[in-house]
Amino acid sequence: MIKVEKMKILSQKEIAEYIYELELQGPLVDEISMPGQFVHIKVKKANDPLLRRPISISSYDKNKQTMTLIYRATGAGTIELAQQTGDLNVMGPLGSGFPVEDVKGETAVLIGGGIGVPPLYECSKQLKARGKKVIHILGFESAEAVFYEDKFKALGPVYITTADGSYGTKGFVTDAAAQFNIKADIFYACGPVPMLNAVEKLFDKIPGYISMEQRMGCGIGACLACVCAVNGPELYKKVCTDGPVFPKGELVYG
Amino acid sequence: MDKLRISLPGLELKNPIMPASGCFGFGREYSQFYDLSLLGSIMVKATTLEQRLGNPVPRVAETSSGMLNAIGLQNPGLEKVMNTELPWLSQYDLPVIANVAGSMVEDYVEVAKNISRAENVHALELNISCPNVKEGGIAFGTDPEVAKELTAKVKAVSDVPVYVKLSPNVADIKEMALAVEAGGADGLTMINTLVGMRLDHRTGKPVIANKTGGLSGPAIKPVALRMVYEVSQVTNLPIIAMGGISSAWDVIDFISAGASAAAVGTANFVNPFVCKEIIEELQAILDELEVEHIHDLKGRSWKVGETANYRA
Ligand SMILES: Cc1cc2nc3c(=O)[nH]c(=O)nc-3n(C[C@H](O)[C@H](O)[C@H](O)COP(=O)(O)OP(=O)(O)OC[C@H]3O[C@@H](n4cnc5c(N)ncnc54)[C@H](O)[C@@H]3O)c2cc1C
Ligand SMILES: Cc1cc2nc3c(=O)[nH]c(=O)nc-3n(C[C@H](O)[C@H](O)[C@H](O)COP(=O)(O)O)c2cc1C
Numbered sequence A: 001m002i003k004v005e006k007m008k009i010l011s012q013k014e015i016a017e018y019i020y021e022l023e024l025q026g027p028l029v030d031e032i033s034m035p036g037q038f039v040h041i042k043v044k045k046a047n048d049p050l051l052r053r054p055i056s057i058s059s060y061d062k063n064k065q066t067m068t069l070i071y072r073a074t075g076a077g078t079i080e081l082a083q084q085t086g087d088l089n090v091m092g093p094l095g096s097g098f099p100v101e102d103v104k105g106e107t108a109v110l111i112g113g114g115i116g117v118p119p120l121y122e123c124s125k126q127l128k129a130r131g132k133k134v135i136h137i138l139g140f141e142s143a144e145a146v147f148y149e150d151k152f153k154a155l156g157p158v159y160i161t162t163a164d165g166s167y168g169t170k171g172f173v174t175d176a177a178a179q180f181n182i183k184a185d186i187f188y189a190c191g192p193v194p195m196l197n198a199v200e201k202l203f204d205k206i207p208g209y210i211s212m213e214q215r216m217g218c219g220i221g222a223c224l225a226c227v228c229a230v231n232g233p234e235l236y237k238k239v240c241t242d243g244p245v246f247p248k249g250e251l252v253y254g
Numbered sequence B: 001m002d003k004l005r006i007s008l009p010g011l012e013l014k015n016p017i018m019p020a021s022g023c024f025g026f027g028r029e030y031s032q033f034y035d036l037s038l039l040g041s042i043m044v045k046a047t048t049l050e051q052r053l054g055n056p057v058p059r060v061a062e063t064s065s066g067m068l069n070a071i072g073l074q075n076p077g078l079e080k081v082m083n084t085e086l087p088w089l090s091q092y093d094l095p096v097i098a099n100v101a102g103s104m105v106e107d108y109v110e111v112a113k114n115i116s117r118a119e120n121v122h123a124l125e126l127n128i129s130c131p132n133v134k135e136g137g138i139a140f141g142t143d144p145e146v147a148k149e150l151t152a153k154v155k156a157v158s159d160v161p162v163y164v165k166l167s168p169n170v171a172d173i174k175e176m177a178l179a180v181e182a183g184g185a186d187g188l189t190m191i192n193t194l195v196g197m198r199l200d201h202r203t204g205k206p207v208i209a210n211k212t213g214g215l216s217g218p219a220i221k222p223v224a225l226r227m228v229y230e231v232s233q234v235t236n237l238p239i240i241a242m243g244g245i246s247s248a249w250d251v252i253d254f255i256s257a258g259a260s261a262a263a264v265g266t267a268n269f270v271n272p273f274v275c276k277e278i279i280e281e282l283q284a285i286l287d288e289l290e291v292e293h294i295h296d297l298k299g300r301s302w303k304v305g306e307t308a309n310y311r312a
């Protein structure tokens, strides 16, 4: 069930350049059903910024009723969000996430770009808990933007790439995947659309899931703002309710 | 709830509050949050003869206290709306206002004829003002003669009263109101969105794929209010007002400006419970103002000698 709730802000801190980690607590967490779902946040009670902001759930703990979000604060709404203390107006959980049950094969590769990295963390934890080997390829702009390297390392190998070469391998995540000859039975990816397209091409022999981003209005399927082009008779699907996670091969790029 | 009960052509409503077209789909999504029977009515998403896929993305952009949209009338088409969406809505005690759109006169007529026969459709809202479709759409909403003729043709085939949705993107909205009144309209709904745009600072290019979009939300309320104020003084048609409504006081403003009922659009995205909350708050405000019936406030912004009656 989707809730709209005042969640308690337990902590909020900057963990890399412009990147904030926000820990929230409340009964909304009970409703989370899989990694990769997102919440829609009203950053403050005012007409400006008006719309809610979609942010992925990076990890959650049902026992403590807590969840962690990681976001980049560079626009009007997210800068405002970074200043909030006390309570936060959150709607969620929304969308369908990364399937982690009944995954065939032993090894999963998780590929994230920038603010696409956060939802992969819970996904990786849950795959690992189900006995899978997890390999991570995480791409960032520069050394200053890198976050969660150690947390992912605790689960499995991590390859970091930076666009400017200031840390890890210089280039894109797909460059690193090819360079290190990464082999896996399934992939999970979240990041900018060109990256998702490149990942689908590189891992064309194995099944996989990708998480999409789109500008949103309602976040619940009513306004038809967030559509993306898909193969098949419908032609369009809604990122907020049909996604944000889609099986490989479903999206039409370009 | 007698203070809120109202009667308009085709519409006997528990209260004057309804979600605006395109901002509430066909109700399914919001039915997760509250019982839709609480609403006065529901203005469902624009329906066209054939399925429409809508515009490329991005389709929305945020602006100061508002948003731009260019959805492009995406909808499943008349047949699916008749066979699936309207029957689903009939489980609620909820008169439906069907929003009718098209790109040619024949399309409007065909959709109006069929959809007006659906059991739970109590009125039509003729969408002659969508700014986001290339052909037709807005031309119907900006040329008084064209609007009058279209209204008359739709009126001739409709089984239920016809409300015409006016565009604010005109030099004189009063002229449009009078034209559709002459064409036989039973009521007006206003306003649709204002054409606007937003550029990406870095690239200098429009953020919305359609380049321009329709502005909605609190930013447009002063414009909508002024238009209702002007139009309500020159026509006898009842007005269902919309444009930036997000609270019960906003509704009171529009009623004071001369509207008979109010619709809520963009605010549903911000707070999915907003319509329900407004209905509850309205009741309390009317009690506080010691008003017998919400329509006692109707047009008090321009009616001579009536402002002093209430302490608002
Ligand atoms: C399903 C989903 C999950 C996401 N998860 C995360 C996450 O975990 N961490 C994170 O940092 N970001 C995430 N994003 C992107 C995040 O929503 C945007 O960065 C954020 O909305 C930008 O808001 P702003 O106030 O900073 O920017 P502004 O420029 O002020 O935003 C203006 C408008 O554009 C929208 N917008 C701008 N950029 C994006 C974008 N990339 N995607 C969607 N809408 C956008 C905003 O929501 C707002 O409506 C996610 C997006 C989606 C759709
Ligand atoms: C995303 C979106 C979709 C809309 N779709 C329609 C539509 O299909 N038909 C229509 O007549 N108006 C449509 N509108 C206009 C609204 O019904 C309303 O007239 C307008 O948004 C002003 O009200 P608001 O400020 O409360 O949103 C749409 C508005 C938005 C924001």
Ligand code: FES
Pocket: A215, A216, A217, A218, A219, A220, A221, A222, A223, A224, A225, A226, A227, A238, A239, A240, A241
């Ligand atoms: S954001 Fe409204 S349909 Fe997806």
